[in-house]
Amino acid sequence: MDQEQLILQFQNKDVKAYEKLYNLYCNSISGVVNNIVKDNDVTQEITQDVFIKAWNNAESYSPQKGRFFTWILNIARNSAIDYTRSKKFKQSKQNLNADFFVDILETSSSLDSTTNTIGLTDFVTKLGDTCKAVIELLYFKGFTQKEASEELNMPIGTIKTRNRTCIGELRIMLGV
Amino acid sequence: MNTKEYIASGILELYVAGSLSEKENEEVYATILKNKELLIEVRSIENAVLQLTAAAKKDAAYSFDDIKAQLTVKETKVISIKKPKTNWLQYSGWVASFLIGSILMYTLSQNTQLKDQVANEKQQLEEQIDKASTNLADAQKLIDIFRDKDIISIPLVGQQVSPTSYAKVYWDKKTNSIYLDAKGLPDPPKGKVYQVWSLKLTPLTPTSLGILDTFTADANKIFTITNENQSEAFGITLEPAGGSLSPNLEQLYTLGAVSS
Numbered sequence: 001m002d003q004e005q006l007i008l009q010f011q012n013k014d015v016k017a018y019e020k021l022y023n024l025y026c027n028s029i030s031g032v033v034n035n036i037v038k039d040n041d042v043t044q045e046i047t048q049d050v051f052i053k054a055w056n057n058a059e060s061y062s063p064q065k066g067r068f069f070t071w072i073l074n075i076a077r078n079s080a081i082d083y084t085r086s087k088k089f090k091q092s093k094q095n096l097n098a099d100f101f102v103d104i105l106e107t108s109s110s111l112d113s114t115t116n117t118i119g120l121t122d123f124v125t126k127l128g129d130t131c132k133a134v135i136e137l138l139y140f141k142g143f144t145q146k147e148a149s150e151e152l153n154m155p156i157g158t159i160k161t162r163n164r165t166c167i168g169e170l171r172i173m174l175g176v
Numbered sequence: 177m178n179t180k181e182y183i184a185s186g187i188l189e190l191y192v193a194g195s196l197s198e199k200e201n202e203e204v205y206a207t208i209l210k211n212k213e214l215l216i217e218v219r220s221i222e223n224a225v226l227q228l229t230a231a232a233k234k235d236a237a238y239s240f241d242d243i244k245a246q247l248t249v250k251e252t253k254v255i256s257i258k259k260p261k262t263n264w265l266q267y268s269g270w271v272a273s274f275l276i277g278s279i280l281m282y283t284l285s286q287n288t289q290l291k292d293q294v295a296n297e298k299q300q301l302e303e304q305i306d307k308a309s310t311n312l313a314d315a316q317k318l319i320d321i322f323r324d325k326d327i328i329s330i331p332l333v334g335q336q337v338s339p340t341s342y343a344k345v346y347w348d349k350k351t352n353s354i355y356l357d358a359k360g361l362p363d364p365p366k367g368k369v370y371q372v373w374s375l376k377l378t379p380l381t382p383t384s385l386g387i388l389d390t391f392t393a394d395a396n397k398i399f400t401i402t403n404e405n406q407s408e409a410f411g412i413t414l415e416p417a418g419g420s421l422s423p424n425l426e427q428l429y430t431l432g433a434v435s436s
Binding site: 025027071 | 184185186187189190191192193194195196197198201202205218219220221222223224225226227228229230231232233234235236238240242243244246247248249
């Protein structure tokens with residue numbers, strides 16, 4: 001089924017359509033949340049909460065504002081970041097802020113056979129530091145182009161082209 | 177910028193990341209809508225990012241059933257079907273207020289009507305009282321006349337033309353006037369009028385005392401007439417309108433002689 005069609009049905013509160021979207025995106029959302037909160041139980045809780053939030057705010061999504069995946073990704077990042085600002089998080093986790101998605105991939109013990117995780121890990125390990133940092137900030141942390149440019153001390157234009165190159169390599173590796 | 181250059185710019189990767197401004201997002205969306213090749217590119221980028229991010233997942237596998245129960249299917253649809261159903265409470269409310277309004281209007285108009293009627297009746301009553309008191313005064317006057325010892329009462333009896341007719345004359349010689357009670361006469365036919373005569377018997381000399389041209393209109397049928405004659409009898413004849421010089425004795429209705 002066409003993804004646009006699925007999203008329309010979801011906005012009309014079609015549970016079946018939403019189940020398909022859930023299965024498509026839950027692992028990615030979990031990955032992004034995990035990269036921020038770094039706790040499996042909390043990740044699971046937040047991820048499910050993200051999908052409930054998305055359902056309850058279905059009418060606020062509009063294709064004009066961006067991709068559905070991008071929209072739900074945004075909800076996930078915000079929920080995870082909100083959690084990191086909570087007292088609970090600050091008490092339990094203090095020294096994990098430096099971890100990048102790369103570290104998670106490299107230390108991942110629960111490899112999911114349905115995704116190309118092994119190849120991905122190899123790929124990510126071989127990525128240059130700039131690529132790792134750019135992907136981390138733009139996709140996992142939700143930085144804007146400008147914020148990433150300031151964080152990495154790089155001109156905006158360079159972020160844009162660098163990112164394109166990094167994703168390009170990833171696509172070649174994944175064959176998409 | 178052609179499609180290739182647009183793709184090469186890296187804007188689509190940022191679009192999927194959500195790193196563009198709201199305005200840029202709308203522009204990219206509009207551009208993609210016009211160009212299928214760009215949509216394919218976006219889907220491909222999205223797919224790559226999807227797999228990359230999913231690779232960072234470490235927690236247990238997900239099942240939609242875990243959240244399904246918490247997805248509230250809003251009742252809006254059901255309500256929207258039910259809503260067109262007649263809202264009796266609302267309708268009866270409107271009907272009730274309309275009824276109350278109508279009754280109020282009706283009552284007001286009835287009230288006004290009653291007020292008018294009362295005012296009307298009051299006026300009529302006043303007129304009647306006025307009339308009655310006038311009548312009473314008239315009757316009082318008549319009684320006074322009848323009781324006066326100086327007044328002579330002369331009954332006039334019905335004649336051949338109208339045997340059932342009768343009349344009465346009260347003659348007040350002091351004031352040279354007679355009071356004629358003509359209640360016992362029928363209404364004169366159209367174009368005719370009663371004429372009152374004073375008679376001397378030997379020889380028979382009639383003198384007209386006048387016509388009763390207000391006979392039909394007069395309620396008590398009592399007429400005051402001046403009479404300076406030495407009358408020996410009184411008679412009433414039916415004459416053409418305007419009266420006659422001498423009585424038509426064939427149309428003599430009543431006649432009565434002064435007794436003394």
